[in-house]
Amino acid sequence: MSGTHGTQTSAGPVLGDTPPEATAATGEVGDNAAGMAAVGRVARALMPDTGVISDPTQLRTYECDGLAHYRVTPALVVLPETTEQLAGVVRACAEHGVPFVARGSGTGLSGGALPRADGVLVVTSRMRTIREVRRADQRAVLEPGVINLDVTRAATGEGYYYAPDPSSQQICSIGGNLAENSGGAHCLKYGFTSNHVLGAELVTPQGDVVQLGGLAPDAPGYDLLGTVVGSEGTLGIATTATVRLVRLPEEVRTLLVGFRSTDDAGAATSAIIGSGVLPAAIEMMDALAIEAAEAAVHCNYPDGAGAVLVIELDGPAAEVQHEYDVVERLCQEHGSFELRLAIDATERALIWKGRKSAFAAVGRISPDYIVQDGVIPRTALPEVLRAIADLSSSSGVRVANVFHAGDGNLHPLVLFDDGKPGAGEAAEKVSGAILDLCITHGGAITGEHGVGVDKAAYMPKMFTDDDLDTMQLVRCAFDPGGIANPGKVFPTPRLCGEVPGKRKHAHPLVEAGLADAF
Amino acid sequence: MTTVSLDAARTALSSACGDVTDAGPADAVDGVPARLVARPGTTAETAAVLQAAAGHGLTVVPRGRGTKLSWGRPPERADLVLDMSRMSAVLDHAAGDLIVHAQAGTLLADVQQTVGSAGQRLSLDESVPGTSIGGALATNTSGPGRLVVGTARDLLLGVTLVRADGVVAKAGGRVVKNVAGYDLGKLVIGSFGTLAVITDAVFRLHPLPAAQRFVTVPFGTAEDAAALVQTMVHSQVVPAAVEVEWRVDGAGTVGVLLGGTPAGVEARTAATLELLGTGAEAAETPPPGWGALPWRDDADLPEVGLKLTCALSGLAPVLDAARRAAADAGVPLTLRGSGGSGVLYAALAADAPVDAVAAVVERTRTACTAHGGSLVVLEAPAAVQAAVDTWGPVPAIDLMRRVKEQFDPERRLAPGRFVGGI
Numbered sequence: 001m002s003g004t005h006g007t008q009t010s011a012g013p014v015l016g017d018t019p020p021e022a023t024a025a026t027g028e029v030g031d032n033a034a035g036m037a038a039v040g041r042v043a044r045a046l047m048p049d050t051g052v053i054s055d056p057t058q059l060r061t062y063e064c065d066g067l068a069h070y071r072v073t074p075a076l077v078v079l080p081e082t083t084e085q086l087a088g089v090v091r092a093c094a095e096h097g098v099p100f101v102a103r104g105s106g107t108g109l110s111g112g113a114l115p116r117a118d119g120v121l122v123v124t125s126r127m128r129t130i131r132e133v134r135r136a137d138q139r140a141v142l143e144p145g146v147i148n149l150d151v152t153r154a155a156t157g158e159g160y161y162y163a164p165d166p167s168s169q170q171i172c173s174i175g176g177n178l179a180e181n182s183g184g185a186h187c188l189k190y191g192f193t194s195n196h197v198l199g200a201e202l203v204t205p206q207g208d209v210v211q212l213g214g215l216a217p218d219a220p221g222y223d224l225l226g227t228v229v230g231s232e233g234t235l236g237i238a239t240t241a242t243v244r245l246v247r248l249p250e251e252v253r254t255l256l257v258g259f260r261s262t263d264d265a266g267a268a269t270s271a272i273i274g275s276g277v278l279p280a281a282i283e284m285m286d287a288l289a290i291e292a293a294e295a296a297v298h299c300n301y302p303d304g305a306g307a308v309l310v311i312e313l314d315g316p317a318a319e320v321q322h323e324y325d326v327v328e329r330l331c332q333e334h335g336s337f338e339l340r341l342a343i344d345a346t347e348r349a350l351i352w353k354g355r356k357s358a359f360a361a362v363g364r365i366s367p368d369y370i371v372q373d374g375v376i377p378r379t380a381l382p383e384v385l386r387a388i389a390d391l392s393s394s395s396g397v398r399v400a401n402v403f404h405a406g407d408g409n410l411h412p413l414v415l416f417d418d419g420k421p422g423a424g425e426a427a428e429k430v431s432g433a434i435l436d437l438c439i440t441h442g443g444a445i446t447g448e449h450g451v452g453v454d455k456a457a458y459m460p461k462m463f464t465d466d467d468l469d470t471m472q473l474v475r476c477a478f479d480p481g482g483i484a485n486p487g488k489v490f491p492t493p494r495l496c497g498e499v500p501g502k503r504k505h506a507h508p509l510v511e512a513g514l515a516d517a518f
Numbered sequence: 519m520t521t522v523s524l525d526a527a528r529t530a531l532s533s534a535c536g537d538v539t540d541a542g543p544a545d546a547v548d549g550v551p552a553r554l555v556a557r558p559g560t561t562a563e564t565a566a567v568l569q570a571a572a573g574h575g576l577t578v579v580p581r582g583r584g585t586k587l588s589w590g591r592p593p594e595r596a597d598l599v600l601d602m603s604r605m606s607a608v609l610d611h612a613a614g615d616l617i618v619h620a621q622a623g624t625l626l627a628d629v630q631q632t633v634g635s636a637g638q639r640l641s642l643d644e645s646v647p648g649t650s651i652g653g654a655l656a657t658n659t660s661g662p663g664r665l666v667v668g669t670a671r672d673l674l675l676g677v678t679l680v681r682a683d684g685v686v687a688k689a690g691g692r693v694v695k696n697v698a699g700y701d702l703g704k705l706v707i708g709s710f711g712t713l714a715v716i717t718d719a720v721f722r723l724h725p726l727p728a729a730q731r732f733v734t735v736p737f738g739t740a741e742d743a744a745a746l747v748q749t750m751v752h753s754q755v756v757p758a759a760v761e762v763e764w765r766v767d768g769a770g771t772v773g774v775l776l777g778g779t780p781a782g783v784e785a786r787t788a789a790t791l792e793l794l795g796t797g798a799e800a801a802e803t804p805p806p807g808w809g810a811l812p813w814r815d816d817a818d819l820p821e822v823g824l825k826l827t828c829a830l831s832g833l834a835p836v837l838d839a840a841r842r843a844a845a846d847a848g849v850p851l852t853l854r855g856s857g858g859s860g861v862l863y864a865a866l867a868a869d870a871p872v873d874a875v876a877a878v879v880e881r882t883r884t885a886c887t888a889h890g891g892s893l894v895v896l897e898a899p900a901a902v903q904a905a906v907d908t909w910g911p912v913p914a915i916d917l918m919r920r921v922k923e924q925f926d927p928e929r930r931l932a933p934g935r936f937v938g939g940i
């Protein structure tokens with residue numbers, strides 16, 4: 001499977017080895033062995049033995065993230081416990097021209113934390129302290145390995161929570177969230193990680209420790225933090241994050257609404273948003289996704305539904321009542337045949353369980369599948385969903401749709417059986433065609449899973465060379481040596497200091513053996 | 519730049535853009551005289567102008583509508599003023615998707631009028647009347663509404679930029695959710711025209727609330743003000759804004775904005791009145807000065823305008839430090855701002871003695887930085903700008919310099935205007 005188009009969390013066996021095009025991005029074992037050895041010595045001097053892994057069997061446990069069909073064994077894994085240790089390792093990498101890749105919990109779905117065979121994997125799982133929950137400031141200060149859900153757990157007693165809630169929130173790390181600018185169901189109303197991370201301590205690719213933003217807003221100078229969030233570990237490693245805590249709402253109402261078709265559900269979504277009501281979440285699942293969720297978690301969704309919407313309203317009780325009335329009316333006007341309001345926390349949890357388990361549940365109805373992630377303008381939903389259905393019927397590849405409807409963020413699950421010859425390729429084709437649909441409808445090739453290695457080849461479809469070169473200027477400012485997660489995000493990063501289109505000789509860094517020309 | 523090359527530059531610019539004139543006294547940038555003014559009508563013309571400027575070694579200062587050109591430090595040179603006022607079209611308003619796409623020279627007020635007809639708004643408060651989209655982005659202005667909807671960084675979805683070398687680049691897009699590539703939009707917000715010229719921008723919109731109510735309550739001390747602010751931000755009424763004003767005469771007011779449905783706002787107003795206690799009053803219209811910066815900049819001599827930030831828990835000490843410093847220095851001081859967000863603006867009279875201003879700046883800055891924030895002198899007479907550190911300490915300044923070097927290695931965009939002499 002070529003693997004450049006989609007994202008696959010394989011429920012069945014892993015598909016083959018690293019695809020050929022990934023190797024350019026992931027280095028060769030033994031490149032710059034001397035530099036690697038030097039970094040290893042520095043790491044061992046800085047950290048206890050258990051914090052430095054070079055045993056091949058142990059190294060292999062870090063060979064992939066949530067996109068399991070890309071696999072590369074790192075040359076070295078370090079598990080620092082402090083900023084000083086982490087910065088020391090990065091500084092050694094910079095000195096010896098050794099690439100490094102940050103890793104939080106390894107749940108990323110675009111291969112962002114895919115290691116380099118010639119580099120160091122810096123894992124933040126031993127930096128998991130919630131340093132402060134500052135109620136008066138409505139902020140928390142966190143180490144990068146802190147698990148997303150633990151922030152909310154720590155703040156609930158104070159009447160607060162951490163709003164961005166990726167479905168992986170029980171295991172993914174704040175550092176990974178920051179690097180991916182992760183979203184979640186409730187981002188429709190509350191915004192994404194970038195709206196909630198207000199400060200960070202960053203170890204730059206040269207090993208310097210800098211503070212970006214902080215407890216107060218609008219720090220003078222360029223908003224480097226805004227650029228670092230979402231940069232997928234290519235601009236350095238965050239060693240703390242200062243995040244916004246949001247007041248727990250006075251009232252929450254969760255509705256499950258059954259429709260005959262995705263067309264109707266899509267039209268209802270547009271009508272709700274157009275009415276001025278801003279729900280905390282509007283999530284959609286189509287018939288195939290419902291079938292899978294039923295099989296897996298028996299969530300008891302409405303019988304015969306062609307689509308369901310999970311709608312959550314929250315806020316002051318006086319507003320929620322009004323919003324509920326509007327939503328109920330608009331759903332009915334757009335052909336809903338059943339509307340259930342969760343009457344207690346158990347019912348609410350069951351409604352969400354169907355939605356949140358949907359990815360994994362698809363494993364019940366298909367041995368293999370690709371999780372795609374693309375964005376379209378919300379008003380294009382009915383049209384794009386019809387086009388996806390057409391793609392599916394003309395190719396014979398089944399596609400289940402479960403997604404953040406309010407944001408227009410699609411997560412088509414492209415189903416296939418890798419046991420059947422050509423099935424993987426056919427699925428890849430459909431998955432890629434869905435991204436093309438997003439682009440032609442003025443959307444984006446990723447709404448939350450990131451570019452990583454998986455979609456780097458798609459970047460030129462969304463951006464011109466000049467756009468990409470301009471982004472590369474930021475990269476060169478932060479990482480002149482090109483050692484921070486190289487090979488990710490950008491299809492063909494040029495080396496810093498190089499004038500585009502005028503390359504004549506090998507770049508000095510290449511000649512010195514300090515960098516690959518990727 | 520010598521006079522000889524001015525003619526050559528004018529010729530080159532004129533072939534890049536139909537509207538090039540010699541600069542007059544009114545085109546001076548914060549006291550620095552300009553030589554030429556170019557008014558491009560398109561992104562392509564802007565690119566051609568910047569290329570021509572690069573070819574002739576001209577420094578360039580972008581100008582939106584000139585309302586905040588005195589903010590920041592005066593540039594070292596301003597050979598060419600790049601005036602964006604001809605690029606003033608709302609390119610697209612996709613009401614169903616709640617987005618608007620506008621050229622950089624468009625007046626914020628014009629954008630509001632367009633989207634307002636569909637019951638929507640761009641949630642950027644117009645703190646300086648007459649501002650353009652590009653100017654608002656480049657100075658990162660914000661107003662009371664920032665408490666819930668945030669600031670430009672939370673609203674900007676996509677942007678078109680022209681670099682100092684004339685290369686056009688886009689970042690972001692037209693959809694509310696998008697993590698493809700670096701977010702260059704955030705980088706140019708608040709960059710005071712020193713990184714690139716913004717030619718157009720896409721923003722997310724919000725529905726206009728059906729009903730609004732303002733609740734105000736007087737306070738006497740910094741502690742009282744901070745306690746009222748804490749009460750509101752931790753409450754369940756979800757205020758859209760929590761403002762603090764402390765006038766020269768010592769009269770202090772905390773102001774709360776509630777927006778939503780008529781019935782909801784009524785219930786929340788009642789709850790707010792109860793929370794704020796004695797003296798709280800509700801009104802349909804904003805209290806005087808709501809959302810305006812506290813200083814006057816329409817006089818010949820500008821007043822001193824400061825921006826103070828702090829963690830919310832630092833509000834009382836910062837308010838207190840500013841008031842005491844001004845009293846000790848014998849200069850009248852007005853404070854106003856988004857207390858609920860940890861942002862305040864302070865005004866000092868234009869004729870305040872330089873050392874008095876310097877003393878107020880230094881003592882207040884100490885309090886701000888002790889509470890995680892900063893103090894920036896946004897606007898001041900030249901004598902004050904020369905005597906005080908207008909930007910104050912800036913963490914990560916080396917990294918910022920490197921960003922500038924990458925984007926504008928010849929330092930041709932508004933040199934010297936920004937932090938650390940960038």
Ligand SMILES: Cc1cc2nc3c(=O)[nH]c(=O)nc-3n(C[C@H](O)[C@H](O)[C@H](O)COP(=O)(O)OP(=O)(O)OC[C@H]3O[C@@H](n4cnc5c(N)ncnc54)[C@H](O)[C@@H]3O)c2cc1C
Nearest residue numbers: 104105106107108112167173175176177179183233238448
């Ligand atoms: C079942 C499932 C459901 C998911 N649901 C969602 C969802 O709803 N929304 C969503 O947005 N994503 C979702 N994801 C994707 C993934 O969970 C997120 O991208 C998450 O933020 C990754 O966090 P992590 O700690 O696992 O990071 P990793 O996978 O370890 O790393 C991700 C990227 O971040 C970088 N990185 C990690 N730590 C740091 C650091 N401290 N500093 C700098 N860079 C760093 C890595 O180099 C890599 O590029 C889901 C994944 C799974 C498996």
Ligand SMILES: Cc1cc2nc3c(=O)[nH]c(=O)nc-3n(C[C@H](O)[C@H](O)[C@H](O)COP(=O)(O)OP(=O)(O)OC[C@H]3O[C@@H](n4cnc5c(N)ncnc54)[C@H](O)[C@@H]3O)c2cc1C
Nearest residue numbers: 580581582583584585586587622649650652653656711716
């Ligand atoms: C005393 C006085 C009299 C005035 N009289 C008039 C008048 O007669 N007619 C009139 O039209 N206006 C008048 N104005 C308004 C004046 O023109 C405004 O100062 C100006 O419009 C401000 O524009 P702006 O707010 O858009 O941003 P600006 O003040 O132009 O710019 C603010 C900052 O943003 C940068 N910037 C602006 N646009 C961009 C961009 N697109 N890309 C990158 N950086 C950018 C600038 O370089 C600057 O650093 C007057 C103002 C004053 C103070």
